[in-house]
Amino acid sequence: MPLSSFPGLIAGLNAAAAVLLVLGWVLIKSGRREAHRWAMVSAFLCSAVFLGAYLWYHAHAGVVRYRKAGPIRLVYFAILLTHTVLAAAVPVLAVETLFLAWRGRFDAHRRWARWTLPIWLYVSVTGVVVYWMLFRS
Numbered sequence: 001m002p003l004s005s006f007p008g009l010i011a012g013l014n015a016a017a018a019v020l021l022v023l024g025w026v027l028i029k030s031g032r033r034e035a036h037r038w039a040m041v042s043a044f045l046c047s048a049v050f051l052g053a054y055l056w057y058h059a060h061a062g063v064v065r066y067r068k069a070g071p072i073r074l075v076y077f078a079i080l081l082t083h084t085v086l087a088a089a090v091p092v093l094a095v096e097t098l099f100l101a102w103r104g105r106f107d108a109h110r111r112w113a114r115w116t117l118p119i120w121l122y123v124s125v126t127g128v129v130v131y132w133m134l135f136r137s
Contacts, residue, residue, distance in 0.1 A: 006057035007064075011131035013050035017043045018124035025117060037101070044094055047124070051091075064134055076133050083126040090120050 001009075024039035058064075066076050093116040100109035 003057065003060055006053060006061070007131055007135050010050055010053050010057060011128050013046050013053065014124045014127035014131070017046040017050065018121055018128070020046060021117060021121050021124065040098065040101075043120075044098060047090070047094065047120070050127075066134060068133075068137070072133075076130075079126050079133070080130055083123055083130060086119050087123045087127075090116075090123050094120060 020039050020043035024036050024043060027033075027036040027039055066073065066080075068076070093112065097109060097112040097116040100106075100112055
């Protein structure tokens with residue numbers, strides 16, 4: 001796979017994780033626990049593959065600079081800053097939330113998920129936005 005294909009792959013994995021997170025939320029709200037579990041594990045796997053692809057890409061491509069000027073530059077960096085700070089928390093939040101469910105500690109799982117889901121979803125969606133701003137706009 002050529003290096004130039006990685007940004008699209010990375011954005012696609014983020015988008016897939018976002019869709020699976022929303023699907024998982026809808027499924028648990030409708031009482032479909034087993035389907036919820038599969039959606040959330042799939043979202044976690046998408047995010048894990050994303051992280052590997054992201055690290056590999058940047059190890060080979062280096063830093064990608066945002067080249068636009070004007071107010072859009074401020075918007076980009078505001079999104080990037082919040083995305084990056086929250087992205088650092090997602091692995092810890094996701095692993096702990098999944099671990100609590102795996103151990104059957106559903107009360108604690110729900111408490112963690114109330115924070116994990118919106119943060120993870122924000123990071124997944126803004127990852128796609130950052131891609132579009134860097135490579136498609």
